[in-house]
Amino acid sequence: MPQEPRRTSQQAPGLRERKKQQTFDTISETAVALFLERGFDQVPVAEVASAAGVSKPTLFRYFPAKEDLVLHRFADHEDEAARVVAARAAGESPLDALRRDFLAGLERRDPVTGLCDHPSVLAFQRLAYGTPSVVARMLGFLTRSEEALAKALGEGTGARLAAGQIIAVRRILADGNRHRIAAGETADEVLADAREAAELGFRQLAAGLGSLDA
Structure with a gap:
């Protein structure tokens, strides 16, 4: 565009x-x-x-x-994690803000969390994730997401490493939810496990990135 x-x-x-x-x-x-x-x-x-x-x-x-005709729907979310960190409340750590945002996304069945079973969303996901060339081009989306988040965290090697881990955890959580729904479960059936997995993921991030709060 x-x-x-x-x-x-x-x-x-x-x-x-x-x-x-x-x-x-x-x-x-x-x-x-x-x-x-x-x-x-x-x-x-x-x-x-x-x-x-x-x-x-x-x-x-x-x-x-050609792949961008599909991937543009992901483009608005490239800097989502960075925006959450930048807009966090005073005294709230970056990880707490990202955890809060992801859990809120689960509750509203945001497709970005993978926890959405609306037919039109499922059809689009089958198209996107079922097309190898589109999946391959998604790497650029992930890279730009990491770069934006690293900048919001303060840049530098530490920020880049933290951003890569955070984006990876968000992706793994979303993929897990998406795969279960694609296999036939409803969003309501997956919600409790999705919450538990998200809490675990962010606890592990907090354990490994304790200095991020500073």
Whole structure:
């Protein structure tokens, strides 16, 4: 997607920006609908562009790779952990803030926690995690998440190591929930175990990253 300056809450989007967002949304929604219907590998980019009413070069200006047509839905979460740390209350440690946020995500069945059994979410997850080239490109998402969190933690080697461990734990917890739901369990059935696993994961992080609070 073209890089635009982020708007503050006081700024209203201009006409040009609204048109860009509309084009972006149209392309992405069209692509995901076609991929869900026929499979990622069975739908060429040219067909997505045609169905969305744009040229192929225009599509690639918004989405540099075909996989990005799927992965853009993850993009809003790249700096989520960093934002939680930056917005934490006075006196609250980074790990306490991240633990609180993850547990709250479980309660509201946030797809990011893996604890969501809404049919449309499950269909999208089957598409994303069932396409090898998309899974491979997810590495960039994880790397950018680690970099953003490390910056929020203060940068430096210690911050980078801590960020890598935190992002890994969040991913493992989410994957565990997602796999159980994909196997047929409901979110309600998994919730208690998901809470327990999250508590364990963050206790282990706290034991290993005690100096992070400083």
